[in-house]
Amino acid sequence: MNQLxxxxxxxxxxxxxxxxxxxxxxxxxxxxxxGTVGISTKLQTTAERLCVLAEELGHHHTSAGNxxxxxxxxxxxxxxxxRIWSYNKLIxxxxxxxxxxxxxxxxxxxxxxxxxxxxxxxxxxxxxMHKYGCYIKYMNYVIEFGFNSVNVIKQxx
Numbered sequence: 001m002n003q004l005x006x007x008x009x010x011x012x013x014x015x016x017x018x019x020x021x022x023x024x025x026x027x028x029x030x031x032x033x034x035g036t037v038g039i040s041t042k043l044q045t046t047a048e049r050l051c052v053l054a055e056e057l058g059h060h061h062t063s064a065g066n067x068x069x070x071x072x073x074x075x076x077x078x079x080x081x082x083r084i085w086s087y088n089k090l091i092x093x094x095x096x097x098x099x100x101x102x103x104x105x106x107x108x109x110x111x112x113x114x115x116x117x118x119x120x121x122x123x124x125x126x127x128x129m130h131k132y133g134c135y136i137k138y139m140n141y142v143i144e145f146g147f148n149s150v151n152v153i154k155q156x157x
Contacts, residue, residue: 003090003115004050011037011057018053032059047111051120054090058082087124090116093138100141100152110150122148 021038129145
C-alpha cells in the first residue's frame, strides 16, 4: 500500500469521504467540509493528490467553521495549523534522515523519495526552520534547515 492509499484508508477509518471534484477555479486543489474532502480532478500526480489530501485532512483535525475568507487573522491561523499538521504527517524528521541515507542530494530527489511535491517539501523545510531554527540534533544526526534547503549530517561518536 503506497502513502496515498494509506492516507485515504486513514481518512475512511475516520469517517471522512473523499470525492474527486471538478472545481470551477483552477486555483482550488482541495476543499474540506463536514466530513468530506473534495480533491480536484485536475491534479496530475499521486504526489499532488497526497499533499492536497494531507492538508485537507489537516483541516479536519485542526479547523472549525468556514475559513475561506483569508482576510481574517483567525482563518489564516487555522489554515497554517492545517498545513503544519500535513507537514508533520507526511515528512517528519526521520523522513529527512531516510532521504539522506538513500543518497538523495537535492530537492527533486528528496521530494521524489518522500512521495511529495517539491513545493510541499520546500514549505515543510521552511516551516521546520521556523519551528526548530537553523538546525536540530535528532538521534545521531544534525538536520540543518535553510531557506528552501535541508542538509543532514551524520554524527559519529
